[in-house]
Amino acid sequence: MTRKRGRGMAAVNYPTGMNLGGDPSQALIHATTTGSFVVTLSSVDLGQGLKTVMAQICAETLGVPTDNIIIDTADTDTGPHCMGTFASRGTHRIGNAIIMAAKEARAVMLEVAAEELEVDSNDLTTDGAGTIHVKGSPQKSISIFNVALAAHFKHGKSISGRGIFLQPRSYPEPETGKMTPATCYAHACTVAEVEVDTETGEVAVLSLKSAYEVGRALNPRMVEQQIIGGAWMGISHALYETTEPYYPDRAHGPVDFNQYLMPGPGDLPEFANVVIERPAADGPFGAKGVGEMTANSPIPAIANAIFDAVGVRVDSLPITPEKVLRGIRALNA
Amino acid sequence: MTKVAVEFTLNTREQNEFVETGSTLLSALRDRLGLYGTKAGCHQGTCGACTVIIDGEPHLSCLTLAERCRGKDVTTLEGLAPAGALHPLQQAFMDGFAAQCGFCTPGMILAAKCLLDRNPDPTRDEVVDAISGNICRCTGYEPIIAAILTAAQGLRKPARKRA
Numbered sequence: 307m308t309r310k311r312g313r314g315m316a317a318v319n320y321p322t323g324m325n326l327g328g329d330p331s332q333a334l335i336h337a338t339t340t341g342s343f344v345v346t347l348s349s350v351d352l353g354q355g356l357k358t359v360m361a362q363i364c365a366e367t368l369g370v371p372t373d374n375i376i377i378d379t380a381d382t383d384t385g386p387h388c389m390g391t392f393a394s395r396g397t398h399r400i401g402n403a404i405i406m407a408a409k410e411a412r413a414v415m416l417e418v419a420a421e422e423l424e425v426d427s428n429d430l431t432t433d434g435a436g437t438i439h440v441k442g443s444p445q446k447s448i449s450i451f452n453v454a455l456a457a458h459f460k461h462g463k464s465i466s467g468r469g470i471f472l473q474p475r476s477y478p479e480p481e482t483g484k485m486t487p488a489t490c491y492a493h494a495c496t497v498a499e500v501e502v503d504t505e506t507g508e509v510a511v512l513s514l515k516s517a518y519e520v521g522r523a524l525n526p527r528m529v530e531q532q533i534i535g536g537a538w539m540g541i542s543h544a545l546y547e548t549t550e551p552y553y554p555d556r557a558h559g560p561v562d563f564n565q566y567l568m569p570g571p572g573d574l575p576e577f578a579n580v581v582i583e584r585p586a587a588d589g590p591f592g593a594k595g596v597g598e599m600t601a602n603s604p605i606p607a608i609a610n611a612i613f614d615a616v617g618v619r620v621d622s623l624p625i626t627p628e629k630v631l632r633g634i635r636a637l638n639a
Numbered sequence: 640m641t642k643v644a645v646e647f648t649l650n651t652r653e654q655n656e657f658v659e660t661g662s663t664l665l666s667a668l669r670d671r672l673g674l675y676g677t678k679a680g681c682h683q684g685t686c687g688a689c690t691v692i693i694d695g696e697p698h699l700s701c702l703t704l705a706e707r708c709r710g711k712d713v714t715t716l717e718g719l720a721p722a723g724a725l726h727p728l729q730q731a732f733m734d735g736f737a738a739q740c741g742f743c744t745p746g747m748i749l750a751a752k753c754l755l756d757r758n759p760d761p762t763r764d765e766v767v768d769a770i771s772g773n774i775c776r777c778t779g780y781e782p783i784i785a786a787i788l789t790a791a792q793g794l795r796k797p798a799r800k801r802a
């Protein structure tokens with residue numbers, strides 16, 4: 307039995323969002339009587355952490371604590387429009403819509419506070435901890451709670467805001483095909499190290515080391531989550547997962563988790579990740595999308611590492627032991 | 640359909656239920672008792688999402704007949720800590736960002752609890768072994784393994800102080 311080691315690398319430039327017929331997302335924000343802010347969205351949190359990051363963006367723009375924000379993603383029938391949670395567009399598109407809505411709501415909030423404190427609203431600032439006060443004199447202040455109460459019951463004002471972000475439709479130039487399908491691009495590079503068993507064709511990933519440029523990591527721990535979860539998924543796509551192993555022949559398609567292979571906790575490589583931040587001009591607080599791309603660069607990096615190890619170039623996924631062995635045999639023929 | 644009476648202990652309380660013969664513990668927990676902490680993933684014993692603790696051992700509730708739980712001691716995620724409080728494993732999962740969609744989390748935590756109850760100082764390999772019947776689609780397992788090791792460390796500390 308021989309095991310051969312190899313190293314491969316791959317890089318990806320990944321567009322944030324897409325643009326088929328225009329790519330809009332909307333957000334509506336209103337304050338409750340007690341100074342919570344409800345952000346109504348039609349976007350979905352399926353575990354990527356949208357609700358957390360949207361609450362952060364809203365709180366930062368309004369100048370109130372994150373705990374005061376309620377993200378309501380209840381109903382796509384009645385909610386403001388969102389194109390959806392795909393193409394790594396959530397943070398960027400919906401985040402920008404929330405910033406626009408929160409700015410409008412903040413202006414009303416400060417107007418009401420100004421009337422209550424009998425000052426000019428331009429002289430007011432928020433402390434991010436639940437209070438609005440006059441710049442330079444923190445003792446002349448009013449709580450967000452009292453501002454919301456006063457807005458409802460004294461001033462008859464709705465502390466609310468509307469926001470939309472639209473990446474307009476871009477038509478390709480007929481001559482060149484050139485177009486602007488996305489907004490900003492995130493970047494990543496992965497180096498994979500593998501060990502290939504030349505007798506069984508099995509590939510073990512020993513390490514995956516990646517660098518990511520994500521604009522700004524609004525929630526660094528969640529960016530790390532995406533990167534590690536995505537790297538695992540990349541290994542899975544590279545070496546294990548398929549619904550049609552002999553496509554286009556539909557035979558031997560897996561029907562359950564016994565047959566649909568994925569790497570388990572015992573198949574993890576060593577991970578090392580670096581996040582580089584270069585804020586995007588059009589991103590919410592500089593953020594780009596770091597979602598789908600995390601599964602991308604590991605796949606070609608692993609394929610290249612296999613080539614480096616045994617000289618076999620497999621160009622269809624997943625790279626199963628069968629394909630590796632056939633490749634080795636062809637080389638020796 | 641025939642129903643049978645089953646008496647068992649559920650999260651330290653006596654529980655009496657009439658269950659259909661041949662129905663699973665998973666369906667008793669979710670459909671009869673409204674305990675949605677136990678997740679239903681595959682209904683065929685391949686994902687681990689439905690893991691509960693029966694007499695100290697991890698069991699797949701989708702493959703366990705409810706009537707076979709007579710006289711047994713069943714713990715679900717809801718029974719790990721009093722309402723409003725978190726078990727050290729739950730706390731470590733939260734602090735360590737070890738959940739994304741959260742679908743695997745209850746099963747992971749209960750599988751981990753069984754491990755730590757019998758082996759308070761596990762190696763990384765022992766943790767991997769303990770959760771190898773539980774599938775996670777989101778996290779890449781790494782943060783889950785780290786959270787379990789962190790919780791183990793935290794759980795050992797008070798014991799040392801007492802000694």
Ligand code: FES
Nearest residue numbers: 680681682687701
């Ligand atoms: S639901 Fe029981 S193992 Fe999947």
Ligand code: FES
Nearest residue numbers: 739743775776777
């Ligand atoms: S967190 Fe989604 S399956 Fe584990």
